[in-house]
Amino acid sequence: MHPMLNIAVRAARKAGNLIAKNYETPDAVEVNQKGSNDFMTNVDRDVERLIIEVIRKSYPHHSIVTEESGELAGEDQDIQWVIDPLDGTTNFIKRLPHFSVSIAVRIKGRTEVAVVYDPMRNELFTAVRGQGAQLNGYRLRGNIARDLDGTILATGFPFKTKQHAPAFINVVAKLFTQCADFRRTGCAALDLAYVAAGRVDGYFEIGLKPWDFAAGELLVREAGGLVTDFTGGHGYMHSGNLVAGNPRVVKSLLFSMRDELSEALKR
Incomplete structure (x- = not known):
């Protein structure tokens, strides 16, 4: 060890x-x-x-x-x-x-x-x-879902940054028509661990702090998944805006979220 x-x-x-x-x-x-x-x-x-x-x-x-x-x-x-x-x-x-x-x-x-x-x-x-x-x-090996059809997505409401509520609700509404269901458990570290374990297929959240996701991010990556910001880059260390899942799920999430994001969430 x-x-x-x-x-x-x-x-x-x-x-x-x-x-x-x-x-x-x-x-x-x-x-x-x-x-x-x-x-x-x-x-x-x-x-x-x-x-x-x-x-x-x-x-x-x-x-x-x-x-x-x-x-x-x-x-x-x-x-x-x-x-x-x-x-x-x-x-x-x-x-x-x-x-x-x-x-x-x-x-x-x-x-x-x-x-x-x-x-x-x-x-x-x-x-x-x-x-x-x-x-x-x-x-652990993450899920092998090919797109959002039939997936369970995890998220967290931006309760500390409610100025992002309209964009967040729009994103959820759009994704809900494409996935099977949502989970919102109130623990970002476990959400990411569950992505790594295949218990949920994808995850996104606004405005996390490094201590919320630093460990979970590596779990997802080492289980074969991908972690990006809302534009597919690596700016999440600073913005705290995170998308995680297997590469295909992340690609589908980013594509679906793109048109609903406010300018503030694209940075």
């Missing part, structure tokens, strides 16, 4: 145990509002602290980027751990058991290691660049 994957798995499992423990004691969960429709809990903070502790023990000089603490610069700027301690916080708060820990390692700007862990189902999705993606040790 890749040594950094080993540490990422250890951190994710410890974090998942802490999340599951807190899930059983909802009265001890403190909720704060960070921004419009954006929440965090004491569990997010505690889990983040635990993950950082595990990483620092083995790699004290690496840099770390987390959802709650921002960038923690280390002596080694070339290696960066990108962490979402609890992706799906709203689900956790509402006691809807669908959330995950997401950990990615980027070396010189390329994601090399990815872990997405669902503690409620004990499902561990892992990937190392060039070595494929796995779920609990079994190799």
Whole structure:
């Protein structure tokens, strides 16, 4: 096993145990509002602290980027751990058991290691660049759908950027006439992991942050899929506008979405 994957798995499992423990004691969960429709809990903070502790023990000089603490610069700027301690916080708060820990390692700007862990189902999705993606040790291959006919698509509403609502609703309306159905689960990391596992055929979302998709992106790629921005390029690292699926599904998604996008979403 890749040594950094080993540490990422250890951190994710410890974090998942802490999340599951807190899930059983909802009265001890403190909720704060960070921004419009954006929440965090004491569990997010505690889990983040635990993950950082595990990483620092083995790699004290690496840099770390987390959802709650921002960038923690280390002596080694070339290696960066990108962490979402609890992706799906709203689900956790509402006691809807669908959330995950997401950990990615980027070396010189390329994601090399990815872990997405669902503690409620004990499902561990892992990937190392060039070595494929796995779920609990079994190799993943994405879906082989040839176009949108019969596909299940996953997405997330742009609840933090509601100025994009009209374009988003137009895109959904158009795609709904071509696919079989939609899923909207409230956890981007698991959406991408499910694309890698073939549980959903394609995925798109507006305005994600790097910690939402850094690990999931590598899972999709290593399962034979494609990840692009809304124009088929690689600008999603900055825009957070993401399309994922097998190459044919992505091509069909981009073609169908093209005429419904606002100018802001084409950048």
